[in-house]
Amino acid sequence: MNSFTKAAIVALALATTAAPLAAEAQDRGDRREYRQDRREDRREYRQDRREDRRDFRRERRDDRRDWRQGEYDSRRDYRRDRREDRRDFREERRDDRRDFRRERRDDRRDYQRDRRWDRNDRDWWRGRSDFRDYAxxxxxxxxxxxxxxxxxxxxxxxxxxxxxHYLPSAYRHYYVRDPYVYGLRPAPRGYRYVHAGDDIVLMAIATGLIASVLYDVF
Structure with a gap:
């Protein structure tokens, strides 16, 4: 066997052995690339999922914030409206009470003005504020x-x-506040109407001299 034949046999043997090795190496490379691709796919999937979760949580926080803000605004508006309603109610109630008291005072004043002294009515003084403690x-x-x-x-x-007669000095200062109630004319200058028991006397201020008497006023 010459050298050429030997070389051909060796080359054939090497080719026969190298082909499976190359195929195996190619297969390992493919698997490595597949695993690498799969790892990258998983990494990208996890990254996308984290980002999705992050976005979801952010949106949920925003939604909750908006909801709380909206609820807070609603409550604030409700409290403000309620305060304003209460304020308006109190003001209206004060106005009503003020009007009621004013009308009551006017009614009492009119009633008292109408309830003048009447000799034929022994109870003419009832209901008058100046007789409120009379018993x-x-x-x-x-x-x-x-x-x-x-x-x-x-x-x-x-x-x-x-x-x-002369009214004692100790009893001269109980002046009649409104002579009109008793049907009296205004007192002359230097004189005053004074309560003296159940009577009213027209008295000289300087001396206490009685000029006239209205008997049995009450």
Whole structure:
């Protein structure tokens, strides 16, 4: 066997052996690339999923924030409206009460103005504010409307005043607030109407001299 034949046999043997090895190497390379591709696919999938979750959580936070903000705005608007309603209600109630008190005062004033002294009506004074603490006659006391009860000396209790008498100085300052109620004209200059027990006397301010008497006013 010559050298050429030997070389051909060796080459054939090498070719026969190298082909499976090359195929095996190619197969390993393919598997490696497949695994690499699969790892990259998984990595990209996980990355995409993380990003999707992140976006979902962000959107959910935004939605919750918007919902809370919307609820807060609604509650704030509700509380503001309720405060305004309460404020309006209180103002209207104050106005109503003020109007009611004003009307009641006017009614009382009109009633008191109409309830003038009447000799034929012994209860004419009832309902008047200046008689609010009057509880009838009390022994040893006189009563002056708008002033109340005050003690008098026993000799003056039930005393019958006359024109020309002098009213004691201790009893000269219980002035009649509104002579019109008793049907009296305005007092002349230097004179005042004064309550003296159940009577009203027209008295000289300087001396206490009685010029006239209106008996049994109440």
């Amino acid at each position: 009838g006659r009390r022994s040893g006391y006189w009563y002056a409307p708008s002033y109340g009860y005050y003690r008098v000396e026993p000799r003056y209790y039930g005393y019958r005043w006359q024109r020309g």
